[in-house]
Amino acid sequence: MEWNGFVFASYVLVLGALAAYALRLRARLRALEREAHDSTPPSAGG
Amino acid sequence: MEERLIRSARYTGLLALAALAVWAYLAWVAPVEKAQGVIQKIMYVHVPNVAPAYLGFVLTAVGGIGFLTTRREEWDRFALAAAEVGVVFCSLILLSGPLWAKPAWGVWWVWDLRLTSTVVLWFIYVAYLFLRAFAAGSDSARSFSSIYGIVGTLAIPFVYFAVDLASGSTLHPTDPSRQGLPAGIAAALRSGMIAFLLVFAWLVARRLGVARLEALIEERRS
Amino acid sequence: MNAGLRVATAVLGKDLRLDLRSRDRLGHMAVFSALVVVLLSISLPAAKRAAALWIPALMWVVFLFTSLLGLSRSFLAETAGGALSTLAGAPCDRGWVFLGKAGANFLALLGVELWTAALFAVFLDVDWAPAVWPALGVALLGAAGLASIGTLLSALSATARFREFLLPVLLFPLILPVLVFASQATADALATGAVSGLHWGALGLYAWIFTLAGYFVFDQILED
Numbered sequence: 001m002e003w004n005g006f007v008f009a010s011y012v013l014v015l016g017a018l019a020a021y022a023l024r025l026r027a028r029l030r031a032l033e034r035e036a037h038d039s040t041p042p043s044a045g046g
Numbered sequence: 047m048e049e050r051l052i053r054s055a056r057y058t059g060l061l062a063l064a065a066l067a068v069w070a071y072l073a074w075v076a077p078v079e080k081a082q083g084v085i086q087k088i089m090y091v092h093v094p095n096v097a098p099a100y101l102g103f104v105l106t107a108v109g110g111i112g113f114l115t116t117r118r119e120e121w122d123r124f125a126l127a128a129a130e131v132g133v134v135f136c137s138l139i140l141l142s143g144p145l146w147a148k149p150a151w152g153v154w155w156v157w158d159l160r161l162t163s164t165v166v167l168w169f170i171y172v173a174y175l176f177l178r179a180f181a182a183g184s185d186s187a188r189s190f191s192s193i194y195g196i197v198g199t200l201a202i203p204f205v206y207f208a209v210d211l212a213s214g215s216t217l218h219p220t221d222p223s224r225q226g227l228p229a230g231i232a233a234a235l236r237s238g239m240i241a242f243l244l245v246f247a248w249l250v251a252r253r254l255g256v257a258r259l260e261a262l263i264e265e266r267r268s
Numbered sequence: 269m270n271a272g273l274r275v276a277t278a279v280l281g282k283d284l285r286l287d288l289r290s291r292d293r294l295g296h297m298a299v300f301s302a303l304v305v306v307l308l309s310i311s312l313p314a315a316k317r318a319a320a321l322w323i324p325a326l327m328w329v330v331f332l333f334t335s336l337l338g339l340s341r342s343f344l345a346e347t348a349g350g351a352l353s354t355l356a357g358a359p360c361d362r363g364w365v366f367l368g369k370a371g372a373n374f375l376a377l378l379g380v381e382l383w384t385a386a387l388f389a390v391f392l393d394v395d396w397a398p399a400v401w402p403a404l405g406v407a408l409l410g411a412a413g414l415a416s417i418g419t420l421l422s423a424l425s426a427t428a429r430f431r432e433f434l435l436p437v438l439l440f441p442l443i444l445p446v447l448v449f450a451s452q453a454t455a456d457a458l459a460t461g462a463v464s465g466l467h468w469g470a471l472g473l474y475a476w477i478f479t480l481a482g483y484f485v486f487d488q489i490l491e492d
Contacts, residue, residue: 002084010088010145014095014138018245021134025252032259039266114488169441180434182427189488190424194438197420197481204445204474211470212448 048120048258055251062248065241069094072234079231086231088146094238095138096164098246102132103167105250106174107199110192119261122188125195126178127253131246133171139164162209163202170198272364279355279368286345287376293338294376301334301384309391323394324454328410328447331384332440338376339418340435342369343426355490362490363483366419370482374415381407399457406463410450412475417442420482423489446474 069090079086109125112118143161144154155161177194181187227235287293308326346355355365385407388394396403418439425434453467 004084004149006145006149007084007087010142011091013145014091014142017134017138018249021131022249022252025249025256028256029252029259032256032263036259036263039263166441166444169437173438173441176434176437177424177428180429181424182429186427189491190428193485193488194421194424196485197417197478198442200477200481201417201442201445204470205441207470208445208448211452211466 048123048254051124051251052255052258055248055255058244058248058251062241062244065237065244069234069237069241072230072237076230076234077228082150085146085149088142090234090238092139092142092146093235094242095135095142097239098242099132099136099139099164099167101243101246102128102135102250103171103195103199103202106132107195110195113188113192114196119188120258122192123254123257123261124250125192126257127250129171129174129178129195130253131249133168133175134249135242135246136164136168136171140168157213159206159210159213162213163206166205166209167202170201174198272361276364276368276371279365280371283369283372284375287372293341294379297334297337297376297380298383300337301330301380302387304330304333305384305387305391312392321455323388323392324458325447325451327384327388327394327454328451331381332414332443332447334380334384335377335414335418336436336439338380339373339422339439340425340431342373342419342422347426362487365490366423366482366486367479369423370415370419370479373419374411377415377418378407378411381411394458396458398461399454402457402461402463403454405468406450406453406457406471409468409471409475410446413446413471413478414443416475416478416482420478420485420489423486446471449474 073087073090076087076090078084105128106125109121109123109128112121113125140161147156148154174191174194178187178191181190308330355362385394385396385403389396421435421438421442425431425438428434449467449470453463453471456467457463
């Protein structure tokens with residue numbers, strides 16, 4: 001199969017964008033999970 | 047309901063990964079088409095974005111209806127997740143299209159029925175997200191964007207019909223599933239559509255998880 | 269006469285009186301469209317004018333931009349305190365309030381359309397004579413479509429930030445069909461003196477569906 005710049009660019013663009021979005025979601029999830037854990041009110045009747 | 051969807055992300059994610067692997071292999075070994083050459087392989091990364099993009103919008107409207115009828119915020123979070131992920135796929139259609147069109151037909155853009163309708167869909171998505179961002183107060187933001195999602199969905203058939211009336215010819219290749227496609231190409235295409243739908247489902251579940259955590263934290267603060 | 273109709277006519281009457289007394293909305297729209305048409309008539313090459321197939325489309329675009337001025341102020345009086353709650357007190361199905369509001373906008377927009385068409389006749393040499401009745405019909409249906417979706421979206425954006433940006437952004441993708449149908453129908457009317465059934469149907473269906481949508485959904489808008 002011959003090399004083609006457009007083909008390469010389109011695959012990188014689409015897969016890269018989806019991966020970047022997925023990674024961003026992962027980062028937000030981690031940050032939020034940490035924050036949720038930190039702000040958990042102490043359980044009653046300790 | 048929301049919990050289950052969010053937790054399903056793990057399985058959906060694994061399935062999506064497997065499907066992507068299958069698709070990547072099939073796209074690689076698919077025969078090179080005679081007329082367009084290797085350029086035609088861009089199809090495998092352009093076409094699979096269409097179903098998720100349109101599905102995203104339908105789900106946004108469904109979430110809107112759900113919220114307006116039940117007033118349960120999990121419906122609204124679902125609408126938001128579907129909209130955000132949907133607009134990503136919609137953008138990818140519009141970005142990958144020209145990358146195919148230029149080498150294949152010599153022009154970056156053409157106002158044909160499908161591309162034009164997708165551009166308008168993209169603008170409706172963006173308008174929805176702006177309304178969410180700018181509406182005064184979170185209650186208004188939720189019901190108003192639900193309404194816009196529904197009204198936007200009502201408009202889409204009109205848009206499609208209007209664009210059809212307005213444009214004459216189409217440069218767009220005719221629907222591949224209607225012609226007889228060689229087996230290798232059809233397989234790559236179909237596996238791509240399945241894989242991207244799975245990726246879409248996974249991303250929506252993840253985005254929903256983010257929205258839910260944000261809501262929980264917000265609730266604790268108040 | 270049922271309560272809803274009474275409320276609708278009351279709202280319509282109030283808005284119309286406001287428009288005619290203050291002449292702000294109507295006046296601003298009239299001046300704006302005149303300004304744009306003058307700009308166009310000066311900058312468009314004179315030789316191309318008569319042959320311009322796209323003059324009808326241009327007219328509808330000018331009208332669309334002009335209508336934004338009026339639509340964005342549709343709920344100005346009611347949102348003085350930052351809420352639409354004053355309308356919520358109506359003793360009936362609140363959809364009728366929407367119909368009253370949309371009705372007032374319909375009349376205002378129809379007036380602006382006729383004014384814009386007259387400007388195009390004077391400054392851009394459009395001869396409406398052979399096409400008056402079909403063109404008028406298109407104007408009515410176009411105004412109805414724009415008034416219905418425009419009033420609804422105006423209510424959605426009335427209390428939002430960046431309203432002047434938000435309303436057109438919300439409106440334009442959804443009003444595109446009317447733009448296409450109306451431009452083509454007007455062009456047909458000018459060229460052949462008739463409008464196809466397809467265009468009548470499309471414009472009528474759009475106006476009907478979005479008027480219904482506004483009627484049913486307005487309750488939700490006033491609830492918040």
